[in-house]
Amino acid sequence: MTKKQRKMLIRIIVCAVMLIALQFIPVAGIPELILYLAAYLIIGYDILKKAGKGILNKQVFDENFLMSIATVGAFVQAISTRSGDYVEGIAVMLFYQIGELFQSYAVGKSRANISALMDIRPDYANIEVNGKLEQVDPDEVSIGSIIIVQPGEKVPLDGIIIDGNSSLNTSALTGESMPRDVKEGDEIISGCINMTGVLKIQTTKEFGESTVSKILDLVENASSRKSKSEDFISRFAKIYTPAVCYSALALAVLPPIIRMAFLGLPAQWGVWTYRALTFLVVSCPCALVISIPLSFFAGIGGASKEGVLVKGSNYLEALSQAKYVVFDKTGTLTQGVFEVTGVHHNSLKDSTLLEYAALAECASSHPISKSLQKAYGKEIDRSRVTNIEEISGHGIIAQVDGKSIAAGNSKLMKKLGIPYDDCHSVGTIIHMAIDHEYAGHIVISDVVKPHSKEAIAELKKAGVKKTIMLTGDADRVAKQVAADLGVDEVHSELLPSDKVSEVEKLLSMKSEKENLAFVGDGINDAPVLTRADIGIAMGAMGSDAAIEAADVVLMDDNPLQIAKAIKISRKCIRIVKQNIVLALIVKFACLALSAVGIANMWFAIFADVGVMIISVLNAIRALKVHKL
Amino acid sequence: MKKTYKIEVDCANCANLMEDAARKTEGVASATVNFMTQKMIVEFEDGKDSKDVMKNVLKACKKVEPDCEIEL
Numbered sequence: 143m144t145k146k147q148r149k150m151l152i153r154i155i156v157c158a159v160m161l162i163a164l165q166f167i168p169v170a171g172i173p174e175l176i177l178y179l180a181a182y183l184i185i186g187y188d189i190l191k192k193a194g195k196g197i198l199n200k201q202v203f204d205e206n207f208l209m210s211i212a213t214v215g216a217f218v219q220a221i222s223t224r225s226g227d228y229v230e231g232i233a234v235m236l237f238y239q240i241g242e243l244f245q246s247y248a249v250g251k252s253r254a255n256i257s258a259l260m261d262i263r264p265d266y267a268n269i270e271v272n273g274k275l276e277q278v279d280p281d282e283v284s285i286g287s288i289i290i291v292q293p294g295e296k297v298p299l300d301g302i303i304i305d306g307n308s309s310l311n312t313s314a315l316t317g318e319s320m321p322r323d324v325k326e327g328d329e330i331i332s333g334c335i336n337m338t339g340v341l342k343i344q345t346t347k348e349f350g351e352s353t354v355s356k357i358l359d360l361v362e363n364a365s366s367r368k369s370k371s372e373d374f375i376s377r378f379a380k381i382y383t384p385a386v387c388y389s390a391l392a393l394a395v396l397p398p399i400i401r402m403a404f405l406g407l408p409a410q411w412g413v414w415t416y417r418a419l420t421f422l423v424v425s426c427p428c429a430l431v432i433s434i435p436l437s438f439f440a441g442i443g444g445a446s447k448e449g450v451l452v453k454g455s456n457y458l459e460a461l462s463q464a465k466y467v468v469f470d471k472t473g474t475l476t477q478g479v480f481e482v483t484g485v486h487h488n489s490l491k492d493s494t495l496l497e498y499a500a501l502a503e504c505a506s507s508h509p510i511s512k513s514l515q516k517a518y519g520k521e522i523d524r525s526r527v528t529n530i531e532e533i534s535g536h537g538i539i540a541q542v543d544g545k546s547i548a549a550g551n552s553k554l555m556k557k558l559g560i561p562y563d564d565c566h567s568v569g570t571i572i573h574m575a576i577d578h579e580y581a582g583h584i585v586i587s588d589v590v591k592p593h594s595k596e597a598i599a600e601l602k603k604a605g606v607k608k609t610i611m612l613t614g615d616a617d618r619v620a621k622q623v624a625a626d627l628g629v630d631e632v633h634s635e636l637l638p639s640d641k642v643s644e645v646e647k648l649l650s651m652k653s654e655k656e657n658l659a660f661v662g663d664g665i666n667d668a669p670v671l672t673r674a675d676i677g678i679a680m681g682a683m684g685s686d687a688a689i690e691a692a693d694v695v696l697m698d699d700n701p702l703q704i705a706k707a708i709k710i711s712r713k714c715i716r717i718v719k720q721n722i723v724l725a726l727i728v729k730f731a732c733l734a735l736s737a738v739g740i741a742n743m744w745f746a747i748f749a750d751v752g753v754m755i756i757s758v759l760n761a762i763r764a765l766k767v768h769k770l
Numbered sequence: 771m772k773k774t775y776k777i778e779v780d781c782a783n784c785a786n787l788m789e790d791a792a793r794k795t796e797g798v799a800s801a802t803v804n805f806m807t808q809k810m811i812v813e814f815e816d817g818k819d820s821k822d823v824m825k826n827v828l829k830a831c832k833k834v835e836p837d838c839e840i841e842l
Contacts, residue, residue, distance in 0.1 A: 146780075191836075192836055192837070195836045199833040199834070204783070204784075204787075205781075205783070242780075242781075245781075246780055246781075249806075253806060253807075253808075362807055362809075363804075363811070365804050365806050365807060366802045366804040366807075366809070366811055367802075368802075376783075376786040379783055379786065427783065428781065428782075428783070431781070431782045431783040431786070432781070432782045432783075434782075435782055435805050435806055436782075436806065438806075439806035439807075
């Protein structure tokens, strides 16, 4: 509790004790009034002061004004009717203050909770000075410095490991609990926790530019972008309070006049004034106004804990209405890394064929050559290779161990006049010929991520109508992948600019209320990310471009996270809607009840504080998203 | 030019009022109040001194919510 809250608590206790004691102390008349008045001022002086200041500053209609009018009114009524029932006005103020205290405590608590969730800020960096470790502020470490990270410490800055190996806990960044193994030469990003070994890191970025700073900045500013629901509520509150005040005035004045003038009945001024005051107590808009930003804040906080960074409440809202999800195939559903997935029709052993292929391609840095070299897996002895001739668009011919090796596509085989077997597998096919004899082919393809299929199914379950895959790959490859994964629609052989126009076509086809999300790996797809209703960049650890362009950033490259992000957003929006509906129904029901005189002031204050407590507790639920 | 200020405000509705007040202040191009993180992000019009403008913003905010505080 803060100092302010503690002071409030003391005031509440003192006032409550006084109220109870006054029930047993036999005082009457003026002394009684003075004692009750003292209790009232103890609990309500600040509200009265604020209401007074509001009037002076021409900001009349706020909740302080409502509460002051209602309680002072109740007091005046108790005096004028000589009923001696001063308790009501004081109790209303007391419960109002209890509600306010609870609200400020709950908000403060969840603010602290959420901030703790996002606490990935490193406190210091270790620098070696004359053989001793010294802790310095990460802000002061310049690019290219060597820092030491010991087991259990956070990596303070982005960099490259120059010595040591270890496992990293990236869960604070990605939500992924499996540790990641790193070794010398690997890039490392700030915010991870070093678990096992000592790492020596050469920094590549300043602290302000490091991943951890970027993420913190993003998350902290996220709730500043307001959602439509929040705009609705603040507009609503602006009209609502004055409207209620005038209605209350009308309720106090009109019925008695009508009764007197037209019906010939007694005016009953007291009854109608009381009803009007009750009306004012019910009308406080606090529950609505507090619970909505709190829900969004909790939702964004809970999501970032799971490695889903949402850049604003508005995006969280938009994401919840995502009905179309468009994928850029490479890097999202597939690894974006080419791998040898098969060796067919070969006369030699698989490994021998791969060895020849890798040796023949040893001079090339093409991704295909790289994947061949990787599949071969051993050190390449370049001295075995001579006369390398690269035929652009065809392949390579080279001498390996004195044999003539041709490795390339079907065009190369045709050119050399070697009969070859076509392949029915999907992917890039490398045909091999040794000494002008066909020796089989190697299939290289982009590997589908292990959770892609599951992810598509999860999206459907989360209420996504259609999944669409865009790719620059060959039609056959694309169709095969789409069929494997269960994607609804495929557009293949697209150039990067075609992707934008495809997305635009899809955007024009959908209805206004449905949103289209585009998922990319953040490489080369910034235009599409910005064009879609919601741009989702995945596997974004360390990629600045993606963090800039996207609205939602998935720290992990697991496609299951997309469905999770949508589910989190749905839950959060559901809570927001529940709160709006609950608060409005209870408010309007109580307003009606108090207008006809069924609800008294006690009822009104309990309804007001009760709704507020329920909606705050409900809002905090948005934080719990781990099991979605 | 955009600057972020730490603020102190107790109720969400008052935060909205502060935002309104800040937006209407001369020299402010746009303003956002984030109740949950207790921050005010103010974008100033070109050529205005942020310190002078913020003094007026604080004055305007105090008018709508006497209890608020902006760390300048």
